[in-house]
Amino acid sequence: MCTVVPISLTVGANRIVPTVAIPHPLGNPALPLEEEQEIRRKLLDKALKALTTEVSEQTVFE
Numbered sequence: 001m002c003t004v005v006p007i008s009l010t011v012g013a014n015r016i017v018p019t020v021a022i023p024h025p026l027g028n029p030a031l032p033l034e035e036e037q038e039i040r041r042k043l044l045d046k047a048l049k050a051l052t053t054e055v056s057e058q059t060v061f062e
């Protein structure tokens with residue numbers, strides 16, 4: 001999980017899950033709690049999918 005995909009690509013990460021923003025990668029504290037929790041849940045689901053997906057090259061999970 002990263003906020004700056006090009007850096008992850010440069011260092012050779014094989015599974016890349018883009019996140020929200022540098023100061024708050026897994027949420028947005030300005031949002032109501034329910035919305036922020038939904039964002040976090042979607043990111044977590046995406047990260048788990050990335051971990052369980054077979055990859056043979058660098059893959060960005062949008």
